[in-house]
Amino acid sequence: MHRIPDSLIERMQQGDREALGEIYDIFAPSLYRYISFRISHVQDREDTLSNVFLRVFESIAKGVKISNIRAFLYQSTRNAIIDYYRESTRNAAVVIEWNEELLQNEQRNGSLSHSSPLFDATMQNELIVRELGRLKDEYREILLLRYIEDLEIAEIAEIMQKSSVAIRVTLHRALKALKKQMERTINI
């Protein structure tokens, strides 16, 4: 877990832009990645990330109490993604898309050959991304936060507004479901 000094929050409360910059440096890469799994358009990703940091900056300056800045940032990002799809005309049902283009881009950029030792890894990444996309939203979300973003159970509970026990149970079921789907795909 990223521990950030309390003084950083206090500086943000005073409107210190440099404090915002420091927090950005710590969390922007992982947040961008988290957004990348959900939003395919690069400009939209950046806009969403920008909105997240500016919203957090305003909230802290208004005096909103924050116990865990990382969980707060992820929660804000999750809400921003939901808002993005809610405002988007392409999907009125507010279903968060799974970004499968990501994997295709990865393949193109990597120029992988079948003989490459990374081929297996790439294939495995493709497989797992695809199977993740087939999971329930809740399962996908929880696996993403736990194993890709490496958040604590308590943080995930805070982000998803559930109890830690419920998160543990859901995480277990999600992993089981993903494993089952992957085995089925491999066997086929």
Add this chain to the structure above:
Amino acid sequence: MQNSEVVQSLRNLRYHFGAQPGSLVLLREKILQEADSINSVRRIHISPTRQDVSVFWKSQVLVHFRIVPQVAAALALVVVIVGVGSAVALRAKPGSPFYKMRVALEDTSVALYPQHATRAALEIELFDKGVRELKEVSEDDISSPTVFAVLDTLDERLLKANERIRTYTQAQLDPRLFSTIISATNKAINAHTTLKSLQESAPIAMQSKFNKAIAASSRLKLTALQVLVTYTDRSNDANAQEVVAEKLLEEIAAVKTSVTSLKGVREPEGVTEEPEDNVKIIENAISGAEVALREGKLSIALDRILESAEILESASIGRVEGESIEIVGNLQSVTSTNESSTPLVVDNDNERLDSSGNSDTSAPASTVSLPTKTEENIEQTPKEPPEYPVGFDL
């Protein structure tokens, strides 16, 4: 496939997905610029919740509390002014600019007491105080406007006391209450006597006011007697009955004096042809009152006295053509209804005026007063009235 393998595959994803190199740096600059603009807006629309404690304390708390001493000082000043003003006013003598304020404060103080008995006692004290003040101001100059003001106040207070004292009839039996009623009766008699004596030296213009006050004091006296008799009958207190009987005897004596005055005024002049029946009826009533008193029947005695008073009143009322004559005897007052608002006031116990309005102090006790505009009243008085009031020489 093991769970750990799936987890490891998931963990590996984090290294394969991320932002394009340099894109986050550019985004950082953009975000910080936006943050600057947010800051500038914040400075303009600064909110108290975003200020530090000291700023909040100074701008929000201290500003309001600074006003408190000023408001408190203003309120204290008002309280002091009202307090000092009230203290000064309560000591104001008639003629003082604060006299009316004092009267108002005294009336208010009476209204503040919830008990009827206390209010009545206060009203009695107030009219008695008015009588004393009237004596004082009359000694200096009876024709001064101050006397007018005091008379007006006294008249109002006599009326109020008359209303208040009636409440004693429903009061619970209490020896202290009896002494209060006796005291009220004595004070009413004193007021009546004082007013009549002062009226003798009062100018003609003030006679109306005096007569009004005398009538009020007379009513108060009778009401007090009624209350006294009612209360004594309820109490069955022999001592109280004896005291009341003495009071009624005094009243009988007063009525007798009035009857004698009537006779004395009428007979030598022979101006009216008023039947003597009224006098006889009065005398009979008085006799009945005396008999009832001897038998210890206070209520009957009082009824007889009241009866005699009524007849005395009717015998004393006369009319002059074009004028309504207001006659005030010992016990009653008749309101003027004349259109010219120039009532003639007649008191059979006081001085007498001749038809031209001049005073004749040598005449038997009988008074005609022209209240406000003496000359006008004299001019308006008919030279040959068709009918003269019994016992009054116009």
